[in-house]
Amino acid sequence: MLTFFVIIPVFIAVFLFVFSSAKTARILAIGFQAALTVWAFYLLLLCREAEVVTAVGDYAGVLGIFLRADSLAAAFVLLTSVIFLVLSIYALHEDNSRLFWFLLFLLEGALIGLFLTRDFFNIFVLVEVSTVVVAILLMYDRKRRNMAAGMKFLMVNIIVMQFYLFGLGYLYMLTGVLDMEAAASVIQTLNPRDLALPYALIMTSIAAKCSLLPLLTWLPKVNTMPGARSSIAAIMSGLHIKSGIYLFIRFQEVFGGMASDLFLVIGVLTAIAGVALALTQTDIKLILAYSTVAQVGLIITGLSVGSGYSYMGALFHVINHAIFKVALFLGAGMIIRLYQTRDIRNIRGLWRGSRMISIATVMAIFGIIGAPFFNGSVSKYLLGASVSGALEWVIILINLGTILVFLKYAAMFFGTPPEKLETSSAWRCKLGAILGLGALCLGLGLFGEQAIAFIFNAQVSVDALGYLEKSLIFAASLGVGFVLYRYVLAKRLDSARPILQRLKALDFGFGVLCASMGVFFAVVLVVVGVWGA
């Protein structure tokens, strides 16, 4: 059964590409996406009882490839199908050729395959497929594409996959299997020093996929390439990066949580760097992209803390982040179309200009800054629930940074709009899509506890008193953030200080990107090899 989750999107993609016109492709796309969402929901229901396992072919032992869906994988599949459904609705009336739908379906198939497979080499193949498809989608508009940045994206991704393949070689040598579950049981019996090298090599590639600290600039740059549509940027930030996080979770499971302290530090540093970089930007898409980096840092932190609540919170935050970041990106795409600019200083008066976009964007912003009753608050509450001491303060500080970033972003609601803002009736689908996502933010916030129980099949209890405390902390940091932004940062950030300008235009060259890969590899290797697991 699980095989068809992957094969059918791919098959339909090629089928549409060969046989149909753009119009039928559109209708088929919506219908199929809806059906797939229902099916993924059914899979989630199945997974609540027991793990669903499909062997590809009827072979003994671990000779064949296995697809396994536990509740985590099923949750990711459901997330993918929901987001692609929303994207198809959003892109319904855009002027898309068959090629667009072809690539969209292929990407969906590859991502679902990535979430379901438990075979090391299959992961390599699927990651390459999804990378190439994303690269084409990023340069979809022929006239406005930025070929140099796209090329850098593609080449960096190929290089990190070579690291992965190399690490896989050592892993295969040591364990003799390519199946994750089987490998995990063998790994427990091995000498930890032997594992250092494969671990470092594989983690380097995964860290680059989720754009952790030394490797973080390529992703935002790619997100904002002029040729990339907002829907593609949304996939990139909302889902493609999640595939990196998913692999991180899986490989930490396989290696038994090696080096989680290191990743705690790296996650925190990434979050701080992401916030700092986001604050200096003026391009609205770049602000969103760097805030993605910050949230990924937060998620990695939560995943590395290790205790139950933080882990669940981080998992829930992955889902939440996908939802509100996609809503924000799609909203940003409409705002850019409306104002014909991407500079946040020139966008004013959105609230009066377009009420609907504003409502959806505000809901998503409430989600991301963790306002009470929105989904971000639940996941951030859980993230902070089982940490104490300095780390708790660090998380609060990161949230303060996020609040600052989105105060800057929210400045566009106020002021007077320019005279004519053209909206068209074809926007109904788009508005519906982002409003739906906004409502989902609110819904997941109100029923957070139940949602976690349903999706991850895990019991968490949101303590009312603790939640109130978090809400008070949130209100306090909102106040502090507002004062800080209004009276200190607002002027300084727009001044032409050299350091700010440099941070704003931060863009590593190709050589530096490779060097940062090397640095990351060396750090992980030394930490794991010398100080042990």
Add this chain to the structure above:
Amino acid sequence: MLLFLLILWILSAVLVLLEQRPYRIVIYFGIFSLITSVAYLFLGSPDVAMAEAGISAFTTIFFLVCMERYYAARRKVGAQADSETRANTVPVRKRFVRILPALLFSAGLLGLFIWFIPTGEISTHLRDQYLALFISDVGGENAATAIYLGYRLYDTLFEALILVIAVVAVSHMSWFDGTAMTGSGRRRAEIGHSSMAVFTMRIICPIILLFGAYLFFTVHLTAGGGFQGGLAVASFFICRYLIYDIYDIPIKKVIKMEELVFIGITIVAVLAIFLGVVEFAQIPPVIYLNTMNVLIGMKVACSFFILFYRYIAIERAS
């Protein structure tokens, strides 16, 4: 012997590294690929060696076309003062100092890597099982083929898919917005003016095609298979280009055919392995293996022909 080959291998790689002139890089890279292919053969993997040999022919052609355009572009702007021309004027010692940090860094990484290389013994769990079971599980006499057409067919499906994507991507990323060149874009191969060459290639062409077909159909007996056979058939088109040109081939139909063949591969794979029809209906494995191989071979041949066509006809046009 392997040691000698590997030393040559590293030396040719260092040649690539040290060379500054792009055309020569391509030539040295060709040497490097040849040595690699022979080394694969010595390591007991004739399948991979054949694939590498076929692939490197295409890679070299892609690079050569690219270089030709590169020099054309350079000539257009004249000797522009970017680092491509500047590099040759900087004295050697200064250049060395400039690359020294990178050299030390990579050497350090290499040292670190070697220090941490796992010392554990290789686990032969899967190897033993594959070698013992593949004849009864999948059939055929070549274990590597049995793995990629049987045990790991799921991977092979995506491998075929990535070729479809590559064809789409190449036509989408290209400077030229279209699939076929008409009119002024045509050019004949230079070799076409030499009657001796044309005569000889006419003899060679059928042999290559025959070899490709041989690789398709003997997969259950010896090394070779869909990929290698497809590459051989695709290289038949290179030879054909040298004699007749390739502009008379309707490229759009080839693209359509490629996608149809991919659909065919998916259907056969789903039916045969995922749903287990081969086992259920007692179909002899030879029939399944040959069907799959012919399909994959057609797929690979079409893909590489389209890539070749694009490079020769469109990327190369001025």
Add this chain to the structure above:
Amino acid sequence: MNWLELFPVALFFISFFGLLIGKTVIKSIVYILLMQTSVILFWLMLGARHGTAPPIVQDAAYLANLDTMADPLPQALMLTAIIIGVSVIAINITMLNALFRKYHTADWKTLDAMAREQEDNDS
């Protein structure tokens, strides 16, 4: 550990060094190819640790010389890796070609600067 396996490791870092210092896109692509080749050779060497006979059964008595056969799994995997590698490289070279036509250079720094300029004009 077979010390011959140090050769691919060395090539991996040689090409990594090339990527660090490579000034033009052409050279970077060639180094990526070298890197891929080194990883593939490494896998095949792993497979050949226990014997270098091709894993092809010519007669029924093959069970006797199972020990001299190379591991077939790396071979099947590396076939996939080679095909994936060449498709991605073909895409890269096409993009490079389009870059030449637009910017008339293959220098990373110049390209970055030009791309930034274009982006500034766009937004």
Add this chain to the structure above:
Amino acid sequence: MDILYILSYVLMGAGVAFMLFGVVGLFKYNRFFPRILVASKIDTVGVLTLIAGVALRHGFSFFTGKLLLIVIVMLVLNPLVAHILARSAYLSGFEMETSEEEEEQD
């Protein structure tokens, strides 16, 4: 049998000797066209003799058939390669009397 055995070794040795002479020739001549001439000798005569020796050594079987195919392909292709190299060099303006430095240009 013994005569065939010895003969095969003689042929193989001759092949290697041809190749050796070819390599020496490559270093002896420093111009393009003489080098092409010598290099084509290595390809054709050297390899053919070597393969003939190998075939004799192995006796008649399917393997020898494959060798025969290789011989045919080599016999047709190697002179062709030399021809095309020389021809394109001639057409692109290499004089028969060029000096070493001019060959170095790309």
